[in-house]
Amino acid sequence: MSRILLAEDEEVLRMLIMDTLEDEEYDVDEAADGKEALDYLQNHEYDLVILDYMMPVFTGLEIIEKLRGGNQTFQGKIMMLSAKSQTYEQEKIIQAGADYFMAKPFSPMKLVEKIEEILNEV
Amino acid sequence: MKLEKYQSHLFKNIKEQLSQWFEEDKIDEINNEEVYRFLHSIKGTAGTLQLGGLMQLSDYLLLANNEMEIVNWRKNELRNFLFDLIELTYAYEHFNDVELKTEVDRETAAGLIQIIDDDVSMLIFLKDILEENGWMVITNTDPEKATQQYFDMQPDCLILDVQLPSKTGFQILDDIQQHNEKYFIPKIMISIQNDKESRLKAYKMGADDFIGKPIDVEEFLAKMDRHLQRKRLFDQSVLIDELTQVYNRRFFEDSITRFFQDFKRTKQGFTIAVLDLDRFKCINDTHGHLMGDQVLMEFAKFLKQSIRSSDIVFRYGGEEFVVIFPRASNEDVERLLNQMIQNFSTVLFTSKDQTFSVTFSAGVYTVEEEAVTPESAFKKADGSLYLAKRSGRARAMGAKSSNMLFKKKVLNISIVDDDVIIRTMLTNILESMELDHLDMKVAAYENGGLFLASNQAKENHPHFLILDGIMPDMDGLEVLKTVKQAKNAACFTVLMLTGRKSEEDIARALQLGADDYVTKPFSVQELQRRIERLVKQVK
Incomplete structure (x- = not known):
């Protein structure tokens, strides 16, 4: 079973994504800010990390830098959620080391489809 | 996918925040960073929950907020600033019933616009911005009812979403095609699917315009203005009222x-x-x-x-x-x-x-x-x-x-309701009412006990009381009874807010001396008219 970490500070969105992913029988941990996300990442392995861009303590971008920067070797896939939909913002996110980008607002069904696609590739 | 659960959770969060800001006495001022975070959070969430109107409104408020450069908000200023959001929240929660009760007097309408869309928050959002521009709006989510209402009301302009649950916007256009030829009614399609194929199809089916979602509000209003102006020019050839043969x-x-x-x-x-x-x-x-x-x-x-x-x-x-x-x-x-x-x-x-x-x-x-x-x-x-x-x-x-009837008098106005949305909304409506001859003092209470213990309740000034019938702890009827037995009972004019199906409660309220009642859920405009009427009665 694939393991997923979801880091999203908007409570209602987190609920929605958690419920949707658990319905699909993924094993999901949830973090409400950047600090919680990092704690999880230090102690567990994940196939996929879903990060919101704007979060308290550490932003999604800062977490990616910690996972992919320097001599770090994070093996899983990273997906970033963001309302910043301009192309140059997306490029910045991909350049920092994210594998996928999903613009907010997204349809929950689209998100699940995308996740399935990613995890099938792994 | 069922989104209702998450939608209501979002609205619950909104309510909690409003209650904290507007009703906790400890708070005098609200830092704008909180307001910004609040709006930002709604914007980020609403779109995914298919609350397009709420997303657009919070986006709009965020932009306005940026321009205002306010550091700290006073309570009433913030309440005013967020009023559309409060109203949308209210209307959204009660929409289905409100829709049935919306009655428009066609003859006295400025420009009547009909909107058909299944995203209720979008409906409310569009209704608000259009009404702010002085137009009247009727809204529908159900295509069958919408078509019926289109024929009954003959709106001055029709806005319809392409994707609807049981019937597409194209099918509706087809249904009213016959009518199209006889009357001049501009029809505008809106859609999240903004590709050339959809646009061409819309124009071929008789649409006059096509607007992609999310909507650019400024452009949308400019377009509406033009469509309605054309319609008006068309109608202006008619000057005489058909029935009475005097000018219209x-x-x-x-x-x-x-x-x-x-x-x-x-x-x-x-x-x-x-x-x-x-x-x-x-x-x-x-x-x-x-x-x-x-x-x-x-x-x-x-x-x-x-x-x-x-x-x-x-x-x-x-x-x-x-x-x-x-x-x-x-x-x-x-x-x-x-x-x-x-x-x-x-x-x-x-x-x-x-x-x-x-x-x-x-x-x-x-x-x-x-x-x-x-x-x-x-x-x-x-x-x-x-x-x-x-x-x-x-x-x-x-x-x-x-x-000779005008004398500047103190008028106490109290709102007793356990729903924060209703309290804030009514406070705002009442405070913005123009009553030259009265010196109004508005206060809101979340339960009857607080109200009865207040100083205002004991004063001998005329007192307009808006009272929710059903509240936890002490219900409205009990409050009404206490008020009507008090020494200053004659000062009170009471408007009860009651449940729609509770005829017994209505009868009881009137028996206990309530002056009028409005059944929940009420349309804001209707309630406003009712309040104005009752407040004017106070002499």
Whole structure:
């Protein structure tokens, strides 16, 4: 079973994504800010990390830098959620080391489809 | 996918935040960072929850917020700033019932726009921005009902979403195609699917315009303005009211503007009278609508015969008429109208075996100062009409006779309701009401105990109380009972908010001395009108 970490500070969105992913029988941990996300990442392995861009303590971008920067070797896939939909913002996110980008607002069904696609590739 | 659960969770969070800001006494000022985070959080969440209107509104508020550069908000300023959001939250939660209750008096409508969309928050959002621009809006989520209403109301403009649950917007266009050919009604399609194929299809099916979602509000309003202007130009060839053969409301609007322009040039004053048949609804109910029409025709004929050739009669809508008297003083018109009321009451109508007579009331206002606008002049005349009705009907009242009734009095207004949305919304409505002759003091309480313990409740000033019927701990009926048994019981005018199906509660409330009731969920406009009416009663 694939393991997923979801880091999203908007409570209602987190609920929605958690419920949707658990319905699909993924094993999901949830973090409400950047600090919680990092704690999880230090102690567990994940196939996929879903990060919101704007979060308290550490932003999604800062977490990616910690996972992919320097001599770090994070093996899983990273997906970033963001309302910043301009192309140059997306490029910045991909350049920092994210594998996928999903613009907010997204349809929950689209998100699940995308996740399935990613995890099938792994 | 069922999103209701998450949607209601979001609304619950919104409510909690509002309650914390507006109702905790410890808080005097609210830091703008909190406000920004609040709006940002809604914006980020609403779109995914298919609350397009809420997303657009919060986005709009965020932009406005950026421009305002406020560091700390005072409570009432913030409440005002967030009012549309509060109203949307309320309307969203109660929409399905409100939709059924929305009644529009077509004849008195400015420009009537019909919107069909299944995203309710989008409906509410569009309705709000369009109504702010002075148009009237009817909304539908159900295509069948929408088509029916389209034929009934004949809106001035139709906006419809391409994707709808049981029928597509294209199919609706198909259904009304027959009608399209006979009447000129602009039709605009909106869609999240903004590709060339959809656009072409829309135009081929008879749409006049196509707008992609999310909507650019400024562009949308500019387009609407143009569509409605074209429609108006088309309609303006019609100036006479078909039934009564006097000028119609549209022509009144044009005429009054012209009178004001002339006044600025010539400085010659003129008098406006608003006339309304007394208990007209009763005539319709007792003798039928055909008889009602007969009375209207006769009344219009009587008016034309009773005035000078330079005076102009308009049918303003329903049983309401307006007469403009050039170069006539307030006293002269008041005297003339009182004479006319006498004369008209001797005209006899016969329905089957019954004979009856009809009276009317009138409010008069004379334009003598340049600062007055057409709207405020009409409002003043209408206000005098209101006083004429309140003073027993069958009379005309002008500035002088109604002035004697004006005294600046303290009016306490209390709202007791356990729903924070209703409390904030009503506070805002009441505080923004213009009542020149009253010094209003508005307060809101989340339960009856707090209200009864307040100082205001014990004062001997007139007191307008809006009371929720169903509340935890102490319900509204109990509060009402206590109020009505108090020493200052006579000070109170009570409006109860009751559940729709609780006829027993309504009967009980009236029995206990409530002056009026509104069933929940209520339309905001309806409640506002009701409040205005009751507040004016307070003497």
